[in-house]
Amino acid sequence: xxxxxxxxxxxxxxxxxxxxxxxxxxxxxxxxxxxxxxxxxxxxxxxxxxxxxxxxxxxxxxxxxxxxxxxxxxxxxxxxxxxxxxxxxxxxxxxxxxxxxxxxxxxxxxxxxxxxxxxxxxxxxxxxxxxxxxxxxxxxxxxxxxxxxxxxxxxxxxxxxxxxxxxxxxxxxxxxxxxxxxxxxxxxxxxxxxxxxxxxxxxxxxxxxxxxxxxxxxxxxxxxxxxxxxxxxxxxxxxxxxxxxxxxxxxxxxxxxxxxxxxxxxxxxxxxxxxxxxxxxxxxxxxxxxxxxxxxxxxxxxxxxxxxxxxxxxxxxxxxxxxxxxxxxxxxxxxxxxxxxxxxxxxxxxxxxxxxxxxxxxxxxxxxxxxxxxxxxxxxxxxxxxxxxxxxxxxxxxxxxxxxxxxxxxxxxxxxxxxxxxxxxxxxxxxxxxxxxxxxxxxxxxx
Amino acid sequence: xxxxxxxxxxxxxxxxxxxxxxxxxxxxxxxxxxxxxxxxxxxxxxxxxxxxxxxxxxxxxxxxxxxxxxxxxxxxxxxxxxxxxxxxxxxxxxxxxxxxxxxxxxxxxxxxxxxxxxxxxxxxxxx
Numbered sequence: 001x002x003x004x005x006x007x008x009x010x011x012x013x014x015x016x017x018x019x020x021x022x023x024x025x026x027x028x029x030x031x032x033x034x035x036x037x038x039x040x041x042x043x044x045x046x047x048x049x050x051x052x053x054x055x056x057x058x059x060x061x062x063x064x065x066x067x068x069x070x071x072x073x074x075x076x077x078x079x080x081x082x083x084x085x086x087x088x089x090x091x092x093x094x095x096x097x098x099x100x101x102x103x104x105x106x107x108x109x110x111x112x113x114x115x116x117x118x119x120x121x122x123x124x125x126x127x128x129x130x131x132x133x134x135x136x137x138x139x140x141x142x143x144x145x146x147x148x149x150x151x152x153x154x155x156x157x158x159x160x161x162x163x164x165x166x167x168x169x170x171x172x173x174x175x176x177x178x179x180x181x182x183x184x185x186x187x188x189x190x191x192x193x194x195x196x197x198x199x200x201x202x203x204x205x206x207x208x209x210x211x212x213x214x215x216x217x218x219x220x221x222x223x224x225x226x227x228x229x230x231x232x233x234x235x236x237x238x239x240x241x242x243x244x245x246x247x248x249x250x251x252x253x254x255x256x257x258x259x260x261x262x263x264x265x266x267x268x269x270x271x272x273x274x275x276x277x278x279x280x281x282x283x284x285x286x287x288x289x290x291x292x293x294x295x296x297x298x299x300x301x302x303x304x305x306x307x308x309x310x311x312x313x314x315x316x317x318x319x320x321x322x323x324x325x326x327x328x329x330x331x332x333x334x335x336x337x338x339x340x341x342x343x344x345x346x347x348x349x350x351x352x353x354x355x356x357x358x359x360x361x362x363x364x365x366x367x368x369x370x371x372x373x374x375x376x377x378x379x380x381x382x383x384x385x386x387x388x389x390x391x392x393x394x395x396x397x398x399x400x401x402x403x404x405x406x407x408x409x410x411x412x413x414x415x416x417x418x419x420x421x422x423x424x425x426x427x428x429x430x431x432x433x434x435x436x437x438x439x440x441x442x443x444x445x446x447x
Numbered sequence: 448x449x450x451x452x453x454x455x456x457x458x459x460x461x462x463x464x465x466x467x468x469x470x471x472x473x474x475x476x477x478x479x480x481x482x483x484x485x486x487x488x489x490x491x492x493x494x495x496x497x498x499x500x501x502x503x504x505x506x507x508x509x510x511x512x513x514x515x516x517x518x519x520x521x522x523x524x525x526x527x528x529x530x531x532x533x534x535x536x537x538x539x540x541x542x543x544x545x546x547x548x549x550x551x552x553x554x555x556x557x558x559x560x561x562x563x564x565x566x567x568x569x570x571x572x573x574x
Contacts, residue, residue, distance in 0.1 A: 153495075288489060319512050 066270060070435040074385050074426025075410035076164050078265040080353060081430045086267045086340045095336055104309040111307035114295040117339040124245050125259035126252020127281035132293040132330040137262025138167040140278030141209060141239050142174035143325055144258040147289045148207030148235040149178055150324040156181045156204050160192035162214035163239060165415035190218040190378030201228050207235040213244055217385025218378055226255050242266055244383050246354030258282050267341025268334050277334035291325030356429035357384040364427045367440045373447040377422060385426045387412060392447055394423045400446045406439055448570060449476040451542055455557055456566035457518045471545040472518060477570045479541040482508035485534045490526040499556050519556040521549030
């Protein structure tokens with residue numbers, strides 16, 4: 001393969017001649033012979049471009065993707081359909097090369113996208129104001145806890161164990177550095193134990209963090225939790241699945257103070273784990289406490305509509321020692337995908353995705369129960385995920401499914417070690433009746 | 448620069464107007480002039496308690512962001528909500544437009560503060 005170094009032999013000689021050296025090796029004569037490597041690096045022989053291309057694609061093809069195998073795995077990252085307009089527009093060079101703007105006002109197009117992203121996230125969550133996006137759902141949740149630490153008085157964050165286990169781990173990492181205690185509330189019948197929540201919240205509580213639908217797919221009712229939090233001057237922080245907001249009560253309707261979540265399911269592929277994007281929207285009273293950036297709409301000197309970066313100065317340029325967060329960036333490209341996705345689907349489309357996912361998940365649930373090989377773990381309303389218990393080890397079961405060309409569910413034991421033989425299935429609108437029936441038939445044979 | 452002689456002042460440029468056990472607190476005319484156009488005043492919440500010299504809020508201008516410090520310890524009993532929408536009122540009249548009203552914890556802390564004359568001299572030195 002051609003080495004992409006543009007200098008010719010003649011160029012090299014000319015340069016060496018100019019500085020008075022006879023060879024490239026002479027440039028390294030300061031390095032003692034005793035420590036210099038006196039042989040070539042142990043690398044394979046060079047390959048031609050066509051050989052490299054073939055080798056890499058053979059390796060890549062060993063990966064199984066959701067394009068070939070139907071996926072029943074969720075647990076925080078979701079295989080929803082991405083309309084082809086999303087990548088088509090996103091990969092336009094004007095958008096694709098845009099990083100979060102550091103010379104913001106000349107990037108009017110990028111700013112407009114972020115402004116529209118914020119507007120849609122605020123509408124979707126029912127909150128007053130959204131920021132320009134954060135790294136991912138878990139760090140957005142931890143950033144929300146930092147707002148509570150700055151705004152409220154106390155030393156404890158209370159979090160339900162029905163919140164994604166990885167989100168709770170990241171939260172603890174952030175809070176450890178701030179000397180904030182994280183108290184976890186047990187799960188009772190698949191939902192946050194309200195009695196325990198009541199006895200745990202007190203005036204030292206900065207904030208209460210819950211997730212809806214929770215990690216097990218269960219739709220919890222947080223009416224009492226919101227009241228408990230507010231009676232104790234704690235902020236109510238809700239981590240939500242944005243797709244579910246097409247049909248479920250929004251954080252705004254619950255009276256939550258901060259809504260956060262993972263935005264991957266809005267038009268972003270699974271990407272083997274990232275990059276994703278976090279979103280955050282708050283009540284107006286917390287607007288000045290939000291980390292990251294906010295794009296605002298204004299007018300230029302000729303009275304034209306113009307966009308401007310309104311909330312960056314405080315962390316980035318002044319008062320750095322007092323900043324709640326050091327986030328100076330956003331996930332501009334992923335937020336762009338989410339924006340195009342939301343604009344394409346609209347209110348009706350998003351509702352349709354949510355309804356279809358939920359209906360197909362309920363169909364799968366009923367069909368799997370009929371086999372007699374599974375028993376339900378919780379008798380609670382759920383959205384697009386549910387937990388079943390069976391007689392087989394889940395890793396073993398998933399391997400057998402993979403042999404049959406199906407990506408199985410999440411092994412609950414991985415996150416909750418004392419819970420054996422429990423599996424979290426996820427069904428999105430992408431799964432067809434044929435795929436679901438096939439899953440049921442295959443499982444009937446395996447178990 | 449305007450300095451009112453019936454107020455107490457701090458070296459951080461806050462003023463205190465005493466009414467019995469209670470006091471209004473704001474920033475001085477010198478402070479608003481130095482800050483320039485004020486675009487945001489972050490207010491504490493009612494019932495919040497602060498010690499003297501503790502930060503109770505933030506004032507943000509086009510030039511700078513500065514903390515506001517309690518001249519005396521106390522409990523917040525009122526905040527000037529007009530400043531939420533019209534922070535520029537502080538530029539218009541820094542003494543008329545107070546920021547918080549507190550119930551003082553210990554009135555003897557007032558003895559530590561500067562009189563109008565002392566503050567005027569202090570600002571002249573700062574210039």
